[in-house]
Amino acid sequence: MQKQVSIGLLGFGVVGSGVVKMIENHREELSQKLGCDVTVKHILVRDKEKQRDLPLHSPKLTTDPAEVLNDPDIDIIVEVMGGIEEARKHIRHALQNKKHVVTANKDLIALHGQELLEVASENHCDLFYEASVGGGIPVLRGLTDGLISDRIQEVMGIVNGTTNYILTKMDEDHVSFDKALGDAQNLGFAEADPTADIEGLDAARKMAILSRLAFSMNVELDDVETSGITDIALKDLEYGNQLGYVMKLIGFAKKENGSIEISVQPTFFDKKHPLAGVKNEYNAVYIKGEAVGETMFYGPGAGSMPTATAVVSDIMAVVKNMLLGITGKSNLIAGLDKEITPDERRFAKFYVRLHVKDKAGVFASISQLFHDKEISFERIIQRPASKNQLAEVILVTHQTSLANFQTTLEQLQEMESLESIQSYYRVEGVEKND
Template sequence: MKAISIGLLGLGTVGAGVIQIIKNHQDKLMHQVGCPVIIKKILVQDINKTRSIEVEKELLTSNADEILNDKEIDVIIEVMGGVGATKDYLINALRQGKHVVTANKDLMALHGSELLTVASEHGCDLFYEASVAGGIPILRGLVDGLASDRITQMMGIVNGTTNYILTKMSNEGRSYDEVLKEAQALGFAEADPTSDVEGLDAARKMAILATLGFSMHIDLEDVEVSGISNVTEEDLRYGEQLGYTMKLIGYAHREEEKVEVSVAPTFLSDNHPLASVQNEYNAVYVYGEAVGETMFYGPGAGSLPTATAVVSDLVAVIKNLRLGVNGRSAVTPQYSKQLKDDGEKFSKYFLRIHVQDEVGVFAEITSIFAKHGVSFEKILQLPIKKNETSEIVLVTHRSSLTDYDQILQKLTDLDAVKEIKSAYRVVRN
């Protein structure tokens, strides 16, 4: 079989890792696919830029057409990021019969359905394992390993930046701002960390996971999102006293034919498997009706872990080429989208409330919860020396989101309540 020619779009951290793996693992690739794999052309912004990996200058181009219109190029690997121009490049490539491997979570979350349709129409493969959780083969696990099962729930840590920040805050008692600066200095967080810390990155990944896991097209706007920028050292300290660890959790749950998908800072019981996932590592917990509980764990980002997922997809494309079955792996969603309403979403909740330190205040608060049928699992009440204020920390039993929102509103309206300092979902193992 002739050599497979690759057009690489992007030569950043992941692009350099792809080149390194293809170069250093050529013997293994030959054994896997039965032919040489060569990178013919690489799209970059600046041909003369100094790079971390040595690449022959004649391989570089700043003109995408040199790659997209090259009939000898069989597969496009996209690791350049972005959405607008990148989408146009990939649609162009697919229409010309080129297979595509991408690590672009933003693109797949927003336009994955359209791209997969174009790929199917032109008999092309479009694989995107590296778009979620870096080197963890979670998408392949859902599509292949758990294909015969019915997935009911997925929850996990799918953003390494926020997990690093929360780990350092919890273990070292440091502030959010201090740890964020350290994460930026170490390269775990971007100069503008908004996408990570406000949960947007995790939301894109959860939209992709839910679409595949539930065989239902979930859009990014279907994911309820909140981030970690308001999490304080006090929150984490109280959580620790009550036996909880804070993580930014992506959550997708199916009940009957209705689903909910969210991303939010969440208190996990210390014995939950996800509670022990530290620093920049990712993990996804999957519940299937037949298999029960499984967990996928590993590095969620980085040059070589992400590049490993990209090259694994490349191997799958080449194997399909040899079998003549490209473009047949995409399966359209089986179910029409049905989202739960707030009355169908249930959770336990952690609340920190500052109240007037007066007789009868706690009874007033208790009565509000009681009217909605919500009882308490744990309670802490601590005096605050200044302003004759007390702090009440509550963990509720299960409540619907409708009741919870109404309780929060009634607490806010109560004269004795000075402030609701924080409120988080709680998950026990």
């Protein structure tokens, strides 16, 4: 039996240092659980002279990737350097050298996961990436192990802690988007350049990964319809509160009749739904299976030690496979034909806020338009908008198709009595049987 497993680490930032710390501090427990020692032998860094807090069993630092990737004694490569093309090249090299790979790189897996899994399988190697979605929440392993026997119907969740923190602060403290974003940056929840978070791209990458595993289809990033939170107004959050809703940036993936719809968008949730209570930087993923029904994974979505926990768990899974002689057999390569659900078969309820001319007959004409499109209203709020003879109308529709709703908005724009469509959002977490 193998007495020691050696690891080569690519990157030594926040996550990399957490991985080394966890392996060092849990050395005895890991050895007892696995039946062999796990040691970090080499670490690829950009600057060897930089002061670092290294463990007692200090690994060798190098700036040469070949020293790590070509070392015959290294069994597992852990990629936590970030980026896409360089990481992709190193991972391909490692797999072709018959080394197993663990990565936390959501951008890479979202774009090239299928390709790398195929390379891993060709070389009888494991490629695991639990830390790419949800930090320390074991949602990917939940899909690939715990729920693998079920048919997943829906995956819906808060998969970006930055945007959830911002929306929580806007809702509870009644502060502007800019103020909430600044607070998130000061606390380290948001990057100096928060574009990927606030525009929904980070969440879209995670939803591509989740959907690929949930539905066994080669979902690509371009399949995820994506919108962010930069245009959300405090007024909409206030009206949402009156209606019993809370706003979340939601990743949504659903499979029905063999086709899938995937999106990331600001969504109003009924306050009774479990996702509505997920606040600040926390993540949660809600999964609906044909047999199991509804389940939810909840916890911290980022951070050094939560993410390191997921990485080390993947390392342990690889070591167990090595000891059992079954490496390369648990890589789940999406093989089902992919079909995207057309807008005519995508159904939801919608919140709409309008500015209209404040005169007799206007609301009747708007109601008639929706009636002609067979869209009925569940909730209606009407308020004076300003002193310039405008009224503000808030509508919550009953369930309708996305195609029908979009056509209605286009025709609404042509009405002389309409000043503007201020906003519209999907509504979830409420009973859809009207």
